[in-house]
Amino acid sequence: QVQLVESGGGLVQAGGSLRLSCAASVSIFRMNEMGWYRQAPGKLREFVAVITNGDSTNYADPVKGRFTISKDNAKNTVYLRMNSLKPEDSAEYYCNAREFYPTRKDYWGQGTQVTVSS
Numbered sequence: 001q002v003q004l005v006e007s008g009g010g011l012v013q014a015g016g017s018l019r020l021s022c023a024a025s026v027s028i029f030r031m032n033e034m035g036w037y038r039q040a041p042g043k044l045r046e047f048v049a050v051i052t053n054g055d056s057t058n059y060a061d062p063v064k065g066r067f068t069i070s071k072d073n074a075k076n077t078v079y080l081r082m083n084s085l086k087p088e089d090s091a092e093y094y095c096n097a098r099e100f101y102p103t104r105k106d107y108w109g110q111g112t113q114v115t116v117s118s
Contacts (some may be wrong), residue, residue: 003108004095012085013109013112016116020080027076028055032074033098034071034078038091038114043069045094049080062088080089 003025012018020036028034035050049059049069057069068081078095095109 002085002097004097004107004109006093006109006112008117009093009114011117013088014085014118016085016114017081017083018064018085018114020082020093020095020112020114022078022080024076024078024097027073028071028078028097029073030099031097032100033096035096036069036070036078036080037094038089039094039111043091044107046074048093051078053094082114085114087116087118090116 005023008018008020009052012017025110032054033050037045037046038048047060048063049067051057051069051071059067066084071078092111092113094111095117097106097107
């Protein structure tokens with residue numbers, strides 16, 4: 001069973017920074033992708049960023065140039081560095097681990113709240 005535990009959320013002023021962490025109970029190298037999603041009240045969960053086991057990264061347009069995803073395989077931890085935060089970045093942030101073989105499986109953390117004040 002894969003368990004993901006997020007941390008690092010909190011309250012920050014607009015323009016500030018936060019770093020989220022996601023600690024996995026298994027080797028993240030075995031996962032095809034590790035990612036971050038977010039969900040604001042009344043909205044659907046949306047993609048934020050992903051990093052593959054080959055270290056390729058991809059970002060949602062609203063966060064490009066401000067957020068950076070990275071991972072430490074030795075610590076089984078994925079990070080999301082968030083700079084120049086905006087009030088519209090406020091949401092519950094979820095860590096995701098994804099396997100594609102033999103079938104696609106998604107694992108989710110419990111979420112960590114990020115609130116950006118204006």
